[in-house]
Each structure stands twice: as structure tokens, then as C-alpha cells.
Amino acid sequence: MAHQHVILLIDDEPDLRESLETVLEVEGYGVVLAEDGDEALAHLRRGLEPCLILLDLMMPQPLSGSELRATRTPRHLK
């Protein structure tokens, strides 16, 4: 049986986070929420390995894609 897919959802808008979380959980995904890039990086540094990262690119304190990749590059891309 496949593992439960985990999605890291990064958005500064609480309403959007909650509605997306609800939709994704109904579909059977595990959801980890972060309200900004720092919180997302903290999750990743603690060992979270999401299948998918949903990142709001228009946040007040955006997290650059290169910074995120530098933090955790999937093994097959190294």
C-alpha cells in the first residue's frame, strides 16, 4: 500500500490555509501548515519530507525557491 502523501502548505492567509487543508484532507492527504517561509523551513529542518510543497509566492516575506531547494534537495536530484 502506498504511503500517505504529505503536503506542506505555505501561505500567510489563514482562511486560504484552512480551506485548502480541509480539501486536501478530505482527499486523503496529510497536510502540514506553515504561515511563512521561516516556519516552513523549520518543519523541513526537523526532518519533514513532504511529497509536495504548495508555496504562496506573493507573501509579504516570500521564500525564494533557491533557498528552499538549498535546504532540502530530493535525493534523486543531488
Ligand SMILES: [Zn+2]
Ligand atoms: Zn507521497
